[in-house]
Amino acid sequence: MYSEVIVLQETTLIQVPQRLTVLEAVEFRKTCQELCQADSPPGKIIFDFSDTTFMDSSGLGALVSNFKLTKDKGIDLLLRDVRPQVMAVLSLTGLNEVLPIEQTLSTEAAKTTEKSEIVPPPTHASIYSWIKRSLDVVGAIVGLAITAILFVPIAIAIKLDSPGPIFFGQVRCGWMGKKFRMWKFRSMCANAEQMKSQVQNQLSGPLFKNDNDPRITRVGRFLRKTSLDEIPQFWNVLIGEMSLVGTRPPTPDEVEKYDVPEWQRLDVKPGMTGEWQVNGRSQIRDFEDVIRLDLKYQENWSLMYDLQLIFKTIFVVFNRNSGAY
Incomplete structure (x- = not known):
């Protein structure tokens, strides 16, 4: 499953897939590149992570690349509804303090997220062996x-x-x-x-x-x-x-x-x-x-x-x- 793009006036929303590994990450980066290099690029891009439960280093690399690209183009970037599994990855490198993140989950879901133990994903069998x-x-x-x-x-x-x-x-x-x-x-x-x-x-x-x-x-x-x-x-x-x-x-x-x-x-x-x-x-x-x-x-x-x-x-x-x- 690749990234779904939804255009809302001056804002473009990219629905990030459930798993963001190398194949999806390449497509994710490509999608953002095409938007940023268009004749009429959007003023704001939202990455919706509400469905994403797994991201490995390739996904992280695509996210970093997209962040740099939007910054160079003067396009506002926002990460929305980042799940604990992805937040754990961002926390490893301190990107959770750099990237703008907005949580719009329901009150009950937000409490569940706050109570969840943030454990980085097992990107390889050797990690938690x-x-x-x-x-x-x-x-x-x-x-x-x-x-x-x-x-x-x-x-x-x-x-x-x-x-x-x-x-x-x-x-x-x-x-x-x-x-x-x-x-x-x-x-x-x-x-x-x-x-x-x-x-x-x-x-x-x-x-x-x-x-x-x-x-x-x-x-x-x-x-x-x-x-x-x-x-x-x-x-x-x-x-x-x-x-x-x-x-x-x-x-x-x-x-x-x-x-x-x-x-x-x-x-x-x-x-x-x-x-x-x-x-x-x-x-x-x-x-x-x-x-x-x-x-x-x-x-x-x-x-x-x-x-x-x-x-x-x-x-x-x-x-x-x-x-x-």
């Missing part, structure tokens, strides 16, 4: 113990090599686009973020990579080669922001460039490792390859699959020709 979460917790505890043992020599090496903090925290986008701070041992100079614009990007699409990035320190190259720079992420896994195995965690500026179907990769938690890690992360040059690997993980996920990727990662880390740079 207690077995996967148990594996994450056990693995994170073991990983943090290893991190504690290695902390002193790594910290001393970082400090002796270049001035600046020991840890580097970077904002990334997790499940459904929720932002979190991902931790690493610092492998670049302290002002690396400010220097990024001066470094040539050798990759296509939203990704950023330079094989000879001048911002990387001598110790940093060793940490990256051995993947030791990433072990503080066990903390992100322990508190539930990441998983041991998942998709590659993107930066917000990468997500800003996503097309609607590419938001699908946010249907699962980002991982410390995954298909992109064991299939030559340093050799991946095309963003489409990242998408392909992330979707492959989602399609094939199982506990055994996670364990296989963990063991493959260990092999990759100890293979001196496969580290990152």
Whole structure:
């Protein structure tokens, strides 16, 4: 079922379908684009969510895209009668505080909505799997113990090599686009973020990579080669922001460039490792390859699959020709 459009004088109402996943989301975005780019665009567009009970990351991506488009065109936008299931998704990213929302439900229905426990939708079987979460917790505890043992020599090496903090925290986008701070041992100079614009990007699409990035320190190259720079992420896994195995965690500026179907990769938690890690992360040059690997993980996920990727990662880390740079 695709979006139904109702024209009411200067206002156009778009009835959002019951499920807003990738197919419906593409059509939803297309419908809004056609309205905004018409010779006589409406002065106001209302997205009626009264029937919508499920929205995944693709639906969220379409909504964000439509919000930006209407804002650029000077068209008023209103979300009407957002159900708790959708409100939970908007709350993850703080969009419930940004998007104009109007509730016109009956008094009894409104009370039911207020009392409802807002739980984000199970966009993927792995999201609420207690077995996967148990594996994450056990693995994170073991990983943090290893991190504690290695902390002193790594910290001393970082400090002796270049001035600046020991840890580097970077904002990334997790499940459904929720932002979190991902931790690493610092492998670049302290002002690396400010220097990024001066470094040539050798990759296509939203990704950023330079094989000879001048911002990387001598110790940093060793940490990256051995993947030791990433072990503080066990903390992100322990508190539930990441998983041991998942998709590659993107930066917000990468997500800003996503097309609607590419938001699908946010249907699962980002991982410390995954298909992109064991299939030559340093050799991946095309963003489409990242998408392909992330979707492959989602399609094939199982506990055994996670364990296989963990063991493959260990092999990759100890293979001196496969580290990152």
